[in-house]
Amino acid sequence: MALLVVVVAAAAVAEADGGYGHQTHYPVKTIVKHRRYPVVKHQPYPVVRRVPVYKPVHKTVVKHVPQPYPVVKHVPVVKHVPVVKEVPVVKHVPVVKRVPVVEHKYHVKKVPVHVPVYVEKPSSGYGHH
Known part of the structure; x- marks a missing residue:
């Protein structure tokens, strides 16, 4: 049992030195970052002082207790509204x-039309008869 402990301790020392007797191994530098x-x-609540x-203590006897609101007498309000006379509205509708309706396709209308009228005239002696 003691021999086992000594062998394990020797193996741990050899591993710490770089393993298998290599002395050229540099130790690894570890950087700790705080995030x-x-x-x-x-967390407990803050202590509240008492x-x-x-x-x-009043040493007087109260005979009358004041009311919270004064009593208001409700009076009806008379509102005077002007009387409007109703006047009939006259609506003018065109007659x-x-x-x-005439079913003819054409309508009668007097239109001046130039009609040639042939009249015999005596010739003046020039050109045509």
């Missing part, structure tokens, strides 16, 4: 005269 991260912590409350 903030939230952690749930149970303050004594003083209650005054449309009914015209009988």
Whole structure:
């Protein structure tokens, strides 16, 4: 048992030196970075001081207790509204005269038309007869 402990201790020393007797091994430099991260912590509430409350004691007898609101008598309000006379509204509608519908396709209209009229005239002696 003791021999096993000595062998394990010797192996640990050899590994710490670089293993298998190599002395050219440089130790690894470790850098520790501090980063903030939230952690749930149970914190106690702040202590609240107890303050004594003083209650005054009156040595007088109260005969009349004041009412919280005064009683108001409700009076109906009369509102005078001017009387409006109703006037009938006259609506002027244009009267449309009914015209009988004629089924003709053409209508009669007097139009001046030039009609040639041939009249015998005595010739003046020039050119034509």
